[in-house]
Amino acid sequence: MSPRSVKESRSTVVQLRLPTTLSEAQRYLAEGAVPIGGATLVWALWQRDGFPEQAMSLRDLPEANLIGREALGAAVLLHQVDDRVPDVLRRAASTVGTGAVRRTATVGGNIVGSTLRCLLPAALVLNARATVLDGDGTYETDLADVVAKRHLLLGLRWRDPVTSGYHKAAAEAGGPPPLVVATAVHAGSDGRHRLYVAVRDGYEVISESTPCHTGAEQVLHDLDRTELGSLPPTARDAIRREVSEILARPIGH
Template sequence: MLLRLPTSLSEARAHLAEGAVPVGGATLVWGVWQRDGFPDLAVSLRHVPEANVLRPDALGGAVLLHRVDDRVPEVLHRAAGSVGTGAVRRTATVGGNIVGSTLRCLLPAALVLDARATVLDPDGTYETDLAEVVAKRPLLLALRWREPVVSGYHKAPADPGGPPPLVVAAAVHAEEGGGHRLRVAVRDGHEVVTGAAAHAAGDGPGQVLRTLEATDLGALPPTAREALRREVTALLGRLP
């Protein structure tokens, strides 16, 4: 297998046009390649600047998970820190986790940030939503979002090799004209369920939780709804 390491978007586009297979840390595809055969040509974005951004409002697809720190919102920082082992986080990339993984541990965090994705194909770059990223699995260049007021992340303990652990991600954004909007994403099994609620000054968590119960989140099993209740109550208590 020949691995291309472009240093610009134009070089990366050219390699994609040649039929190069995108690869990040190869933590997910290595076993498949060993079984089914390696591609003739692969391309990594590890040296492309646009794929390595790490800012309060953006995160590149080629960033290794162990590099995701408190420069990004808490929900995303904690999500990245919960993936696998330290050895996995030193190899796995943001793009590989969201696009290539079946668990997509970063996806709930990205959803509550209302993140938009910039993706790359042989014709260039374009912006899209996370639904298209999950459905079409393009080459993720970067995620961008508006900074939240507060955010939080909970991942239930789980045994290695067992079912996917429950994840609750939440973030509160300031709304134009005042007030806030809370977004919640819950991974229950392999499915991610989302919901949102307005939060006005003086509102207690009870009103927000009742609004969330009227969304798809209300159909979650009792254990997941209880975890959601705890996380939302704690998060709203942190609002300035």
């Protein structure tokens, strides 16, 4: 495939690689191409620090464009994340930035490239696993590894939850990151249910889980004995509301 040329105002030319197969993507990585996601985050950095010779977008790679009840590709634009995925992930994507941002930003760029990582709490409560690509090929890993090492993300996979919920506090533009509380209930192999909770407080994301067949008050007590119990009162109040709401649904536990 012939690369496209992206010309910047100071006559800097970046060769844009658009692989259609995993082998092509792997070869471009080996040649030094820089993954760009939706380019909403890297463009300003390139203007400041200098442009690479090659960039790579996964927008034409089938494996990175999946949308389903248990899978989401890294090249999917945020405005494309709809009711084919669990509610917690759909609602998280729908609250990122403005409509213009959501029509450009990608799932992978948000999770790996953004400091806010708005989709990360939702992915954590889905207990999602990540498929990544490096010079040796593709493999599966956890989200903590992806975030820490900034892997090239191809997509996410998870088991469909019984139910899920999402809360994002109101916030002023340009202010601190708003509080996020994501929740999901999963069915275990033993027939019992387990509640997953992930909270973004500032730039930090904390996630915990606990059995939820014991009733809301016991669940909240158990969560309060985890790292979630060290959060500020405003965050703990939001956790209590969201957990009480999701456990009040008819989920059969």
